[in-house]
Amino acid sequence: NQSLNGVLVRLGLSGGGGLVWFALCAVIGLSLLAVMAWLFRGGHDVAAMLTMAAYSLLASPVSWSHHFVWAVPALILLVVWAHRSGSRTLWVTAAVGFFIFLTRIIWAMPYEPHLAELEWTWWQQLIGNAQAAWALAFLVVVAFFARNLAVRLDATTPRS
Numbered sequence: 001n002q003s004l005n006g007v008l009v010r011l012g013l014s015g016g017g018g019l020v021w022f023a024l025c026a027v028i029g030l031s032l033l034a035v036m037a038w039l040f041r042g043g044h045d046v047a048a049m050l051t052m053a054a055y056s057l058l059a060s061p062v063s064w065s066h067h068f069v070w071a072v073p074a075l076i077l078l079v080v081w082a083h084r085s086g087s088r089t090l091w092v093t094a095a096v097g098f099f100i101f102l103t104r105i106i107w108a109m110p111y112e113p114h115l116a117e118l119e120w121t122w123w124q125q126l127i128g129n130a131q132a133a134w135a136l137a138f139l140v141v142v143a144f145f146a147r148n149l150a151v152r153l154d155a156t157t158p159r160s
Helices: 004-010 019-041 045-059 065-085 088-103 122-128 130-156
Strands: none
Touching: 004 019, 004 130, 019 045, 019 130, 045 065, 045 130, 065 088, 065 130, 088 130, 122 130
16 A cells, blocks of 8 residues: 555554544645646646646555556656756656666565564665655655746746
8 A cells, every 4th residue: 555544554653643644635635736736827737637646646545556557657757857857856756766666666575464564664664655755756846846837937928
């Protein structure tokens, strides 16, 4: 389970922390409304759609690793933006995403039906939650670039 709920459970918060999970999802979701508005205004409809896809997987109570098929177009988007902008941040985010999704690294961690992941070390938590962590990083990176794109658009749009 690569949702925020799954991450919280693996960190030892029984049931995903209930209020913690809800509060995280509310803050992230409300913040992303502005991000998606900036993206739509800038003509980046696909990026807005991928932003909602990433958020819905994180906010869902259960998001299995195979639900992350949206990562393929998200990685393509990052590579295109990185190529156009020359941004190291975009290149690194894309490279890390390719590594996580191509290697399926989350499956390298010990797993048993009786919640062996509650015994994970910090580095095992990092690897075992890699898809959720990457989705959060994707949202942060897209939010940063969406805001910059909107600011640039506002600066070049003639005022009447």
